[in-house]
Each structure stands twice: as C-alpha cells, then as structure tokens.
Amino acid sequence: MASQLPTFPRIIFTIVEPLSLLGGAGGGIFQPAWFISQQIPSPGAVESTEHSRLVAQQLGNCYFLLFLIAVGVLSSTSELKVVRSYLMGLWIADIGHVGLTAFGLGYHHTLAVGQWNAMTWGNIGITGKHLLSSCSSCSSCRAALMAS
Numbered sequence: 798m799a800s801q802l803p804t805f806p807r808i809i810f811t812i813v814e815p816l817s818l819l820g821g822a823g824g825g826i827f828q829p830a831w832f833i834s835q836q837i838p839s840p841g842a843v844e845s846t847e848h849s850r851l852v853a854q855q856l857g858n859c860y861f862l863l864f865l866i867a868v869g870v871l872s873s874t875s876e877l878k879v880v881r882s883y884l885m886g887l888w889i890a891d892i893g894h895v896g897l898t899a900f901g902l903g904y905h906h907t908l909a910v911g912q913w914n915a916m917t918w919g920n921i922g923i924t925g926k927h928l929l930s931s932c933s934s935c936s937s938c939r940a941a942l943m944a945s
Contacts, residue, residue, distance in 0.1 A: 799871040799880070809930055810884065811871050817923065818864035825857020832857070835916035837902055891928040895921055 799811050824832040829850040834843035845853075870883045898920040899907040906912070913922070 805930070809927060810867070810887070814887070814927065815864050815867045817919065817927075818860050818867060820919070822857045822861035822864060825853045825855075825860060827857075829853035829857070832916075835914055836920075838906065838912055838914045838917055888928065891924055895925050895928060898924075 799807055802810065824835075830845045830853075832853045833845040833849050837843075866883075867887075870879060874880060898917070902917070902921075907921070910922075
C-alpha cells in the first residue's frame with residue numbers, strides 16, 4: 798500500500814522514519830548511559846542510575862517495536878483505512894515527541910539551536926522537519942489514498 802503514496806512521503810515513511818526508529822532503539826538498548834546523557838545538552842557529565850538505564854533500554858525497545866510496526870504495516874497491508882490510521886497516529890505521536898522534548902528542554906534551551914547536540918537535533922529538528930513534511934504533503938497523500 799505504501800507504493801501508492803507519492804514519492805516524497807513514501808521515502809519519509811518507509812525509509813527515513815524506520816531508520817530513525819532503529820537509531821533510537823540502538824542508542825537506548827545498547828548505550829543507555831549515553832542515551833540518557835544526551836537528552837538535554839549540558840556541559841558536564843550526567844550520572845545515570847540502574848533505574849534510568851533500564852527506562853532508556855525499555856524506551857529503546859519501544860522504538861524497536863515501532864520500527865517493526867512501521868515496516869510491517871506499510872509493507873503488508875492493502876487496506877487504505879489501516880494506512881490512514883497508521884499515518885495519523887504517527888503524526889500525533891510526532892507532535893507529542895517534539896512537544897515533550899521542548900518542554901523537557903525548557904524555553905531557552907529549545908530556542909538555543911546553536912547549542913543543540915545530535916540527540917536534540919533528532920528529537921526536535923529531524924522529527925519537526927518530518928512533521929512539517931507530513932503536513933505539507935498531507936493533501937497529496939490524502940488524494941493518493943482516497944483515489945485507491
């Protein structure tokens with residue numbers, strides 16, 4: 798069914814999004830202390846506890862689950878309603894992801910783009926760009942999905 802999406806959204810949803818989910822999964826599962834320390838840019842070392850490392854690994858596992866769902870849904874279903882529901886859920890989750898990250902960073906850190914680290918760029922920059930791309934191509938996606 799993803800093959801019926803216009804080219805740009807198809808690349809975003811079938812390649813970019815799954816790869817970014819794998820990246821988040823790998824960082825959370827295999828490098829939880831690093832994953833934790835990078836959530837909020839800070840000049841000093843950030844201590845992690847057994848509890849926070851476990852939560853980071855569980856989050857990484859959730860990212861892996863989302864990767865499996867993305868690949869499974871978009872490569873196997875022929876139901877337009879399923880694709881629409883998946884894309885709407887993804888859009889809502891991306892809004893939550895950017896919003897919660899900005900809230901956690903605080904107003905000044907969120908606006909201090911020059912001080913962002915790679916994790917912040919992923920959480921706000923890349924996810925925000927993906928979200929805006931989804932919005933801008935929404936009408937072409939809707940037209941492609943409705944036409945089928």
